[in-house]
């Protein structure tokens with residue numbers, strides 16, 4: 014936990030110092046679990062969006078886009094099941110008056126036992142040195158086996174309670190495990206209650222229940238309720254997909270994980286409609302396709318893994334998460350669900366309008382099945398950002414902080430730096446900027462020593478620094494410094510574009 018906290022402190026302060034992310038309403042001491050993206054953050058975020066949008070709508074002929082409104086008819090959330098079942102089990106500590114998710118308290122308890130196992134491994138590694146065999150150690154150490162049995166026992170009971178929605182059982186388990194409030198240190202707990210995660214507001218001037226509308230907790234429903242519009246207006250033939258990027262809102266209670274879990278966040282979702290009976294084939298296709306999308310960023314494949322769901326939501330017949338190894342462990346980054354015909358059927362039922370597709374190939378009408386890919390934009394930002402963050406000790410003993418962002422996602426593709434702000438160098442540098450800016454986002458900077466400017470661009474993640482020096486007016490060449498290797502190469506001005514494209 015200490016490491017996790019250190020990590021969040023480091024990442025949060027770097028994100029703030031270099032204009033990536035600020036706490037929302039900071040001037041007024043902040044608003045919990047809500048964040049604003051600064052000038053560099055919004056560029057990185059937009060680049061991730063573009064990368065996803067193009068991968069979906071440009072690389073697949075049968076996927077089209079949509080931008081549906083945040084406000085939707087309240088019945089939509091009845092039909093989708095969110096009004097009745099989009100809940101978290103909450104428990105309050107009577108002494109600290111702090112509110113927790115009951116399931117997270119138990120998960121944290123299990124994580125602490127895992128931590129004990131990890132400590133045993135570290136100790137044993139030290140003891141056995143090169144002869145250490147982790148698998149054998151885990152299978153034979155009595156202490157580790159004891160911890161593992163404890164985890165299995167608590168986990169299976171916990172899973173059953175969650176599946177059965179047994180709130181009293183959850184509270185009893187918290188008491189039995191002697192879980193204490195981290196603030197007050199006491200075990201003086203209230204009952205566990207279900208808490209709906211949707212934000213509600215009123216539309217219009219009359220305040221009765223019929224005017225209650227919700228801020229959407231997922232973008233997906235905007236796609237389902239527009240299925241007929243899109244299919245008809247764009248003459249889509251099954252199988253086809255509808256992609257959407259947009260804000261979602263959830264009144265999250267666990268809010269101490271920076272942009273991992275926010276109350277206002279963005280999702281990139283795609284619903285792929287297919288013929289019933291073909292959904293498993295498409296599910297497998299999208300599982301692979303989405304992992305490939307992540308891997309194309311150049312982040313090692315060991316950082317990703319699938320986590321197949323053992324217990325499926327009532328509307329799904331297959332589900333997997335793509336998890337990413339954040340510095341605080343493997344966590345869900347994206348969900349891929351085979352949602353059957355649940356959503357379209359429910360909207361058909363609640364709206365009273367027929368939602369069917371006539372498949373001329375088989376001469377049949379049916380409600381399409383759907384495979385969903387749903388990824389958090391902010392969570393992807395955090396994955397990329399935390400992976401990119403590196404502190405490197407250089408030969409002279411100094412430390413540089415460098416953001417090794419995938420080059421295509423970096424806020425600036427290059428910086429153009431005249432060595433001094435005179436002798437005609439700024440004019441040459443501006444010429445280079447003007448030449449490149451139609452293709453790339455380029456930063457011109459002449460303040461500070463060249464070393465400081467390099468460091469600043471390392472910290473932002475700019476892949477190339479192009480230095481215009483005193484030789485440039487004579488030889489028409491610049492020095493290009495590459496961010497990750499810090500290697501420098503002399504390149505003719507006319508070849509800069511080619512150099513950047515090649516690298």
Ligand code: GAP
Pocket residue numbers: 230231232233263265272273274275276278280282345346347348385387388389390391392393
């Ligand atoms: N339509 C399906 C759906 O919304 P989900 O697993 O609840 O599924 C999908 O959310 C993705 O949205 C998650 O994998 C995660 O990346 C992101 N996400 C969910 N809740 C979030 C939150 N509170 N803050 C940031 N991202 C979140």
